[in-house]
Structures are given as structure tokens and as C-alpha cells.
Amino acid sequence: MASNEDNNVDDEKRVFLKAMGGLGAALFLLSLGTLEKFFSFFEKQDLTKEQEESILSEKIRRLKQTAEEEEMQLQRLGQDRIYVTSIDSLSPVKGIYFIDYFMRPGLAFCDDNGLPIVISAKCTHLGCTVGNNVDSKGLILCPCHLSRFNIKTGAPIPGSPAKKPLPHLGWALVDAKGKILLTEDPEGRRQGTTDMDTLDGSSLYILKKYAKGAA
Numbered sequence: 001m002a003s004n005e006d007n008n009v010d011d012e013k014r015v016f017l018k019a020m021g022g023l024g025a026a027l028f029l030l031s032l033g034t035l036e037k038f039f040s041f042f043e044k045q046d047l048t049k050e051q052e053e054s055i056l057s058e059k060i061r062r063l064k065q066t067a068e069e070e071e072m073q074l075q076r077l078g079q080d081r082i083y084v085t086s087i088d089s090l091s092p093v094k095g096i097y098f099i100d101y102f103m104r105p106g107l108a109f110c111d112d113n114g115l116p117i118v119i120s121a122k123c124t125h126l127g128c129t130v131g132n133n134v135d136s137k138g139l140i141l142c143p144c145h146l147s148r149f150n151i152k153t154g155a156p157i158p159g160s161p162a163k164k165p166l167p168h169l170g171w172a173l174v175d176a177k178g179k180i181l182l183t184e185d186p187e188g189r190r191q192g193t194t195d196m197d198t199l200d201g202s203s204l205y206i207l208k209k210y211a212k213g214a215a
């Protein structure tokens with residue numbers, strides 16, 4: 001007959017073997033990446049029905065938004081020119097925002113003569129949209145990390161986190177009959193009249209032939 005001492009040793013052995021068996025199984029699952037899924041399954045179970053519905057509807061909303069933006073971009077790329085604003089609305093101290101061919105923000109100002117200045121509003125540091133208020137030095141501010149850009153040259157001032165200029169966009173001024181009166185390419189080369197009486201009442205467009213897809 002087995003003594004109490006022998007029974008205790010057997011019990012300890014059983015507990016030890018069970019524990020080792022459990023540990024072995026856990027390591028095996030972990031090696032397959034299954035344990036993580038196992039835990040995430042139970043994490044998911046902690047969500048209430050409302051939380052699950054809210055996560056799902058947010059996912060659907062984002063998918064719809066992406067689809068709408070891609071459709072808008074396709075529509076824009078189908079146009080030779082995109083309306084920005086009328087020349088009379090341009091200001092040297094407050095830019096007008098618009099969206100370019102590749103769904104990036106742009107800004108339109110006017111220079112001292114009333115002619116358009118059209119630049120990208122996507123900061124060349126980390127891509128935030130820059131502000132549209134021009135200070136007394138002709139600078140606009142990116143609110144994210146405080147880069148300042150000269151609106152005439154697009155260049156960041158020394159000490160800004162951004163090191164590259166905001167690119168200029170090519171544009172056209174078009175009269176009420178659709179005739180192009182003046183164009184400027186992204187390098188600043190102009191063609192047409194700069195007579196402000198002739199340009200009065202014209203509309204500002206960005207042109208597809210100057211559109212660049214690079215960020």
C-alpha cells in the first residue's frame with residue numbers, strides 16, 4: 001500500500017506535468033502567432049455592441065471619404081483648368097484657399113500690382129496646411145512647427161523646420177468669354193497682357209498642363 005508521502009509526491013508530479021504541458025501548449029501557440037489572436041479575440045469581446053457599431057461606422061465613413069476624394073481627383077484631372085477665384089477677390093494680405101489637381105491645398109494672393117501669386121499650401125516640412133494670413137514681412141506661418149514662408153518666393157526663412165520652398169503653381173487669367181488673357185508657369189514666365197484695366201473682372205484658374213503630381 002502506498003504511504004501518504006508517496007501520494008504527495010505523485011500529486012506534485014501530476015501538478016508539475018500539467019503545468020509543463022500547459023506551458024508547452026502556450027509556447028506552441030505563441031510560436032504560431034495564435035496566442036495574440038486568442039487574446040485579441042477576448043479583447044474584442046470586451047467591446048459593447050455600441051462600440052463595435054461605432055468603430056464599424058467610422059471605418060465605413062473613412063472608406064466613403066477616400067472614394068469621394070478619389071472621384072473628385074478624377075473629375076479634376078478631367079478638366080484643363082480649375083477655377084480658383086476672381087481677380088478682384090485677391091488680396092496681398094489674406095490668401096484664398098483652393099484644392100489643386102491632386103487634392104492638395106493651394107493659396108492665391110496678389111502682388112503689389114494686383115497680379116496673382118499662386119503657391120502650394122502644403123508645408124514642405126511635414127505636410128501641414130500653412131496659414132493664409134500674411135504678416136508685415138510678407139510671410140505666412142505653418143502652425144504645426146512654426147515654419148515661415150515668403151509668399152513671393154515660396155522660400156522658408158532661415159531657422160524654419162521646413163528647408164524647401166512652397167512651389168508656385170501655374171495659372172491663367174481668363175475673361176468672361178473664356179479667352180486666356182495672361183498665363184504664368186511655375187517658373188514665373190508670363191505670356192499675355194499685364195494691363196490691369198484689361199484684366200479687370202477676369203477669373204483665376206490653375207492649369208492642368210502645369211500640374212505636378214509629386215508631393
Ligand code: FES
Nearest residue numbers: 123125126142145
Ligand atoms: S509641417 Fe509645417 S513646420 Fe512642420
